[in-house]
Amino acid sequence: MAKLERITVTMPEEMVAKLRAAVESGEYATTSEVVREALRDWSDEQRRREEENAAMRAILAKARGGKRYTSDEVFAEALRRVDEIAARKADRSAA
Template identity: 55%
Template sequence: MANVEKISVALTPEMAMTMRRAVESGEYASASEVMREAMREWQLRRAEREQALAQLGNLWDEGIASGDATDGEAAFARIKHSLDTKIGNGGSL
């Protein structure tokens, strides 16, 4: 494999055994292949987390920009009153 950097990684005995079993079973060709896949998965999770945080930040900003908060109980009371009035006047939902 061209353009690679060798590094040393310390693993718990359980992690090392899991890696060895994956290689011995033929699921992976080498411990390096296991580590490369683990790094790809880690990078993907980090990117997904960053995207989720950005989306949450956007939703927060939208909420702040939407104006003052409304009391939930009061809002539901207004909706119920509106529906009761509509139904009481022979309206349909």
């Protein structure tokens, strides 16, 4: 079993009341059990979000052909396209 360490946590009265109610109802033996379960759930949620983010990054990388662009490259490409559009409009106006 992992080594346990005692910490002190300050929380609002409403949260303390919920912790104590969970123990008094018999759902948990101690307030520490409630907190440990909440932290396990939080940790699981964090891991799930990171997995989803990694999957999304993989999808985006595949959609881009695996190439990643710097902000300077994106900005330069945007300027190039704006110039291209402006040139086409100028050609149409001259015609």
